[in-house]
Amino acid sequence: MLDFFTGHYAYWFTILLLCIGVYGILFKKNLIKKTIGLAILQISVVLYFVAIASKWDATVPVLDPNIPVDQVANYLNPLPHTLMLTAIVVGVATLGVAFTLLISVYNRYETLDEQELIDKIQ
Amino acid sequence: MKALKVLILVLFAAVLIYAAGDLPYRGDPDNLMHAERSITNTQVKGSYFIQNAYRDARTPNMVTVVLGDYRSIDTFGEQVVIYTAGLIALLVLRRTRTIRRRLEE
Amino acid sequence: MRRQFDSPIVLLGARLLSPYIMVFGWYVIFHGHYSPGGGFQGGALLAASILLMRVAGGRRVSRLQIREFATTPLAIIGVFIYFATGLTAMAMGGYFLDYEMLPLPGLDPPSLRYYGILIIEVGIGLAVMAILIMIFDNMVKGEDYA
Numbered sequence: 001m002l003d004f005f006t007g008h009y010a011y012w013f014t015i016l017l018l019c020i021g022v023y024g025i026l027f028k029k030n031l032i033k034k035t036i037g038l039a040i041l042q043i044s045v046v047l048y049f050v051a052i053a054s055k056w057d058a059t060v061p062v063l064d065p066n067i068p069v070d071q072v073a074n075y076l077n078p079l080p081h082t083l084m085l086t087a088i089v090v091g092v093a094t095l096g097v098a099f100t101l102l103i104s105v106y107n108r109y110e111t112l113d114e115q116e117l118i119d120k121i122q
Numbered sequence: 123m124k125a126l127k128v129l130i131l132v133l134f135a136a137v138l139i140y141a142a143g144d145l146p147y148r149g150d151p152d153n154l155m156h157a158e159r160s161i162t163n164t165q166v167k168g169s170y171f172i173q174n175a176y177r178d179a180r181t182p183n184m185v186t187v188v189l190g191d192y193r194s195i196d197t198f199g200e201q202v203v204i205y206t207a208g209l210i211a212l213l214v215l216r217r218t219r220t221i222r223r224r225l226e227e
Numbered sequence: 228m229r230r231q232f233d234s235p236i237v238l239l240g241a242r243l244l245s246p247y248i249m250v251f252g253w254y255v256i257f258h259g260h261y262s263p264g265g266g267f268q269g270g271a272l273l274a275a276s277i278l279l280m281r282v283a284g285g286r287r288v289s290r291l292q293i294r295e296f297a298t299t300p301l302a303i304i305g306v307f308i309y310f311a312t313g314l315t316a317m318a319m320g321g322y323f324l325d326y327e328m329l330p331l332p333g334l335d336p337p338s339l340r341y342y343g344i345l346i347i348e349v350g351i352g353l354a355v356m357a358i359l360i361m362i363f364d365n366m367v368k369g370e371d372y373a
Contacts, residue, residue: 007147015138019131026127055156056149061172062262063182069173072158073151077168078175078184082193085185086200089267089355093207096362100211103366179340181260189265190344194324197347198309201354205306208358211365212299 010051017044031105031112035098042091046084053080233285241283248276256352260341266348270355277360295368298361305354309347316343 021044024037053076059067061078068074106112109120146153154161158169175187189197249272256269281289313324321328326343327336334342 003147004143007150008142008145010148011142011145012139015135015142018138019135022134023131026131027124051148052145052155054149055151055153058151060263061184063176063184069176072156072169072172075172075184077156078171078188079168081185082188085189085265085267086197089271090200090203092271093204093358093362096359096366097207097210099366100214100362104214178337179344180337181341181344183260183262183264185263186259186265186344186348190347191326191340194313194347197351198313198324201306201309201351204358205302205354208299208302208361211362215365215368 011048014044014048014051017041017047020044029114031102031114031117034114035095035102038098039091039095042087046087046091049080049084053077237283238288241279245276245280248279249273252276252352252356256348257345259348260345266351267355269348270352271359273352273356274359277356278363281360281363293360295364298357298364301357302354302361305350305352305357308350308353312343312346312350 018041021037021039021041024040025034028034028037055073055076058074058076061076061081063069102112105117109117111117111120146155150156155166155168157166160166171184171188171192175184176182179187179191181187252269252272252275254269255264255272256266259265259269277289277293280292312326312329315330316325316328317323319328319330324343326340329339329343331339331342
């Protein structure tokens with residue numbers, strides 16, 4: 001039972017973070033807050049990928065001459081780290097695009113509230 | 123309406139946590155994604171990168187080798203994506219400013 | 228936007244910190260082969276050092292460091308370095324981004340890959356720095372920040 005808990009608690013925390021992000025998207029009325037929820041959701045996926053890349057008793061994926069490279073169990077899996085490295089930077093850039101669009105919406109309609117925005121568009 | 127949303131969110135979390143019980147243990151070195159050969163007896167990519175990164179590119183940091191050599195076309199795509207994001211920020215905001223100035227005149 | 232007050236202490240602190248952050252950014256880019264680091268992280272650090280001066284010193288001070296119209300050409304140069312490396316390898320008879328075919332004399336294929344990765348990391352760093360500054364500049368454009 002304890003073994004199951006220590007093997008899975010990291011997944012539960014990423015699920016909690018993902019639900020916080022979905023809560024922000026579903027419940028908040030302000031578009032900025034919705035965007036923040038989207039960013040939290042993205043970070044939860046990043047943390048999930050980092051969590052599944054780990055191995056016990058392994059070192060970081062930088063070659064140490066004292067640790068043999070033939071045994072794969074000596075090093076962490078470098079592939080999820082690489083994917084998330086690019087995903088973080090692309091996430092920052094797309095967040096910039098989201099805020100750019102929000103600034104553009106605010107310049108035109110003078111509001112960021114969801115319901116007011118729908119009323120003004122119609 | 124709000125109660126329905128809360129119900130959907132709680133059900134979503136329950137389904138995810140139930141499904142997470144079948145995931146492999148975190149940090150288990152005997153995971154399938156950490157093995158050397160997959161179940162169809164092909165080479166697993168992560169293990170291949172660990173074993174051959176230094177031999178292929180003489181660079182100790184395996185993440186850099188995967189980013190810049192094995193998956194370099196993917197990285198090029200990512201760079202084009204962030205470049206496009208910068209261009210969108212430039213073009214969208216510039217256009218709204220000129221429209222506003224024209225409206226004020 | 229309301230004007231922020233001019234604080235000499237904040238400006239002095241930013242002036243003290245900014246060059247060190249920039250040097251650390253270049254270190255992260257060029258030492259990315261031997262330690263955690265690389266183009267993306269180093270570019271973000273370079274952008275952080277310049278954005279710190281922009282936030283603390285305002286437009287009048289930060290224009291001396293890097294001007295607003297200079298960011299778009301820097302981003303283009305960064306993407307072009309990456310693309311030109313791939314095209315050079317292709318023109319020498321290899322595949323796209325096949326570093327073995329780069330025309331650097333007297334090196335075996337693993338060393339060629341080493342230098343190819345270094346070149347594209349510099350390109351990534353320049354592009355990320357320029358694009359983060361570009362997004363910030365366009366968001367605050369027309370408003371008097373500090």
